[in-house]
Amino acid sequence: MSMTDGTGPAGGAVAPVSDTSSDPLLRPRRHGHVGRPLARIDGPLKVAGQAPFAAEIPMAGMLHAALVCSTVARGRIAALDTGAAEAAPGVVAVMTHRTCPRLSPPPVFLSAPKAGAGDDLPVMQDDRVRWNGQPVAVVLAATHEQAAHAASLVRVRYDIEPALTCFEEARARGTRPGEFMGEPLHVAVGDADAALAAAPVSVDVVYRTPRHNHNAIEPHAVTCAWQGDTLRLHDASQMVAHAAWSIARMFGIDEAQVVVTSPFVGGGFGGKCLWQHQILAAAAARLVGRPVRLVLTREQVYRIVGGRSPTEQRVALGAGRDGRLTALIHEGTTPKTAFNVMPEPFILPTRSAYATPAMRLDVQTVELDMLSNTFMRAPGESVGTVALEGAMDELAEALGIDPVELRLRNEPETDPVSGLPFSSRHIVQAWRAGAERFGWDRRNPVPGVTRDGDWLVGMGCAMATYPYYRMPGGAARLTLTRDGRAVVEIAAHEMGMGTATVHTQIAAERLGLPPEAVTFAYGDSTLPGVVLAGGSQQTAAIAASVIAVHRALVAELLTLAGNDSPLAGLGPDEVGSRDGGLCALAGPGRYESYASILGRALRDSVRVQASAPEPQETRERSMHSHGAMFCEVRVHAVTGEPRVSRFLGSFDCGRILNPRTAASQFRGGIIMGLGLALMEETRFDGRTGRVMNPSLAEYHIPVHLDVPEIDVIWTDIPDPHAPLGARGIGEMGITGTGAAVANAVYNATGRRIRDLPVTLDRLM
Numbered sequence: 001m002s003m004t005d006g007t008g009p010a011g012g013a014v015a016p017v018s019d020t021s022s023d024p025l026l027r028p029r030r031h032g033h034v035g036r037p038l039a040r041i042d043g044p045l046k047v048a049g050q051a052p053f054a055a056e057i058p059m060a061g062m063l064h065a066a067l068v069c070s071t072v073a074r075g076r077i078a079a080l081d082t083g084a085a086e087a088a089p090g091v092v093a094v095m096t097h098r099t100c101p102r103l104s105p106p107p108v109f110l111s112a113p114k115a116g117a118g119d120d121l122p123v124m125q126d127d128r129v130r131w132n133g134q135p136v137a138v139v140l141a142a143t144h145e146q147a148a149h150a151a152s153l154v155r156v157r158y159d160i161e162p163a164l165t166c167f168e169e170a171r172a173r174g175t176r177p178g179e180f181m182g183e184p185l186h187v188a189v190g191d192a193d194a195a196l197a198a199a200p201v202s203v204d205v206v207y208r209t210p211r212h213n214h215n216a217i218e219p220h221a222v223t224c225a226w227q228g229d230t231l232r233l234h235d236a237s238q239m240v241a242h243a244a245w246s247i248a249r250m251f252g253i254d255e256a257q258v259v260v261t262s263p264f265v266g267g268g269f270g271g272k273c274l275w276q277h278q279i280l281a282a283a284a285a286r287l288v289g290r291p292v293r294l295v296l297t298r299e300q301v302y303r304i305v306g307g308r309s310p311t312e313q314r315v316a317l318g319a320g321r322d323g324r325l326t327a328l329i330h331e332g333t334t335p336k337t338a339f340n341v342m343p344e345p346f347i348l349p350t351r352s353a354y355a356t357p358a359m360r361l362d363v364q365t366v367e368l369d370m371l372s373n374t375f376m377r378a379p380g381e382s383v384g385t386v387a388l389e390g391a392m393d394e395l396a397e398a399l400g401i402d403p404v405e406l407r408l409r410n411e412p413e414t415d416p417v418s419g420l421p422f423s424s425r426h427i428v429q430a431w432r433a434g435a436e437r438f439g440w441d442r443r444n445p446v447p448g449v450t451r452d453g454d455w456l457v458g459m460g461c462a463m464a465t466y467p468y469y470r471m472p473g474g475a476a477r478l479t480l481t482r483d484g485r486a487v488v489e490i491a492a493h494e495m496g497m498g499t500a501t502v503h504t505q506i507a508a509e510r511l512g513l514p515p516e517a518v519t520f521a522y523g524d525s526t527l528p529g530v531v532l533a534g535g536s537q538q539t540a541a542i543a544a545s546v547i548a549v550h551r552a553l554v555a556e557l558l559t560l561a562g563n564d565s566p567l568a569g570l571g572p573d574e575v576g577s578r579d580g581g582l583c584a585l586a587g588p589g590r591y592e593s594y595a596s597i598l599g600r601a602l603r604d605s606v607r608v609q610a611s612a613p614e615p616q617e618t619r620e621r622s623m624h625s626h627g628a629m630f631c632e633v634r635v636h637a638v639t640g641e642p643r644v645s646r647f648l649g650s651f652d653c654g655r656i657l658n659p660r661t662a663a664s665q666f667r668g669g670i671i672m673g674l675g676l677a678l679m680e681e682t683r684f685d686g687r688t689g690r691v692m693n694p695s696l697a698e699y700h701i702p703v704h705l706d707v708p709e710i711d712v713i714w715t716d717i718p719d720p721h722a723p724l725g726a727r728g729i730g731e732m733g734i735t736g737t738g739a740a741v742a743n744a745v746y747n748a749t750g751r752r753i754r755d756l757p758v759t760l761d762r763l764m
């Protein structure tokens, strides 16, 4: 089944596939909730302005905070004059390293199961400056404007120390091997150099991608208060449980004393994790004994929230004249800091992309005196596919083979690195369906010759890919009441992607209740589960938790039903649900409603809690989503202006749980990919380590006029090894998009742009 806009079937070349879900409770009795294009249940609140975001939660007696950020990259604070600020109207206090409460260092992400900080640098604990933009003072005032004005009056003098802020200079001094999620970013299969040298056809090219910064529509914000010994923090977060635990550790208090809520988030993309602003707001609130709100300015998001590091990537491909790869080298360098764990892992997409007897993948790092870099939508895959899929396009041309055909000829049967079987891989189907729908056969393989008036027209394609992840820690609570209503509770996140809607559908499906009778509660660190809205894994983590808690509920209900029930003697795996009750899977006549079961047991409600099983699936299978991206561009022959005129994403991501929210996720990812391809670039002054374009006026992201009609289709083939058959979709869309655009630009113009973004000055 293919869908165009999430509202109806679009026909298309992809045949429907029978449901092979591994989930027996979902298979026999489907109520039709899962897979329906249900509109976002949080939508009406948002369009009516009734969804309170972190910067809008009222608190009595609240002060507004404003940050003062360092203007040098490294050194000591020699003098810090807060007198004028303290005397300014409305100011209550100015917090500096001299007055900030003593805090332990932030637990850096991955250093413990619930660690959530971007780095482990001390937060306002000493006079050291470690990056250009580091907060050095927090002004607290009665209004936001008074705080911002007073912040401008704080005078800081620095003893400047030499800083290493230039990527090229750092690389010249030597690199060190990169690590990601505790694994070396290095893969070697066979002798890739020898195979490359012996290959009849080869390409050996270097691609560069720039720094990127997070620009969610909602800047980071927090409203917080100490209520007795408990810190209550309204955050914009994609990790409420991690944030609560990490903040508790820093303040030396019990985890239960920190309550982080985040019901609405205006976009996350990897940036809405734990940075200094939440810590500083909580510390300031403790210092003055009043609630504090801290809203970052757009500029401060660039100064204190990490972004994506630049990369320099070499891709060398060797192939026989038949187009089959004999050597694949993908290696290069990216900067990070000494205080974080996140080198941009650009080789990740290459691990499972193509069959080849010899492969070397390697990420080297250098450490700069800069703000810690971090996750940004599809870290690794987004920029790694720029180089890999650009080079594949170059190889296709060198071979005289169609770029789609080249990919199909190199399709692996098992994982090229681990040798594991794929859980589900239907990328060939995605390529064929996408090529047909896009009209790929109308592409002229000769570059630079297709014109429409003053516009040069071209088509390009690229593979999209993102791994399936599911980290441990999933858990949920489920309450069912006699009147046939259910509440599912889990410490998960809704950043605008449709989480609450999809999981309401899933719970309704399992319970045999209408979606209106189900409430999905999330965004609160006191709820069960340690679930990260990151790595495109949240849906799988929640689904595994909901499956587990529903099974526990069914077991409990069967116990309560007892021997007088028509269901007597059945086990949880022999029971399905329909019409507000349980039924035997074998014979639908055996049925009892929830009201009847609970009534006979003299219960008004039943509540269970369960943990998701440990994620075994990725140990036994190579689990990845894939897609085929197709782009048409028009480049103005006189001005060099590049315009994307058509785009199609054809995806293989397992079962699509809600076609409307899924299409939106795919399109949003592709739009972010258009920005990566054509405009996004953080200008970083290599002499001072200062971001030079920290505003949307100077850092460009796509606006409506930059975005053409985006067509998305999918295979909808359930992955039998993923909970509910669904792999993640949040990050897929940005992968492959940059290469599809650049490859289309080459087809249009004959100009191979290997340095992103593809701006008109590079095409003149």
Ligand code: MOS
Binding pocket: 238, 268, 269, 270, 271, 375, 376, 377, 378, 379, 533, 534, 535, 536, 731
């Ligand atoms: Mo994503 S970069 O893991 O939010």
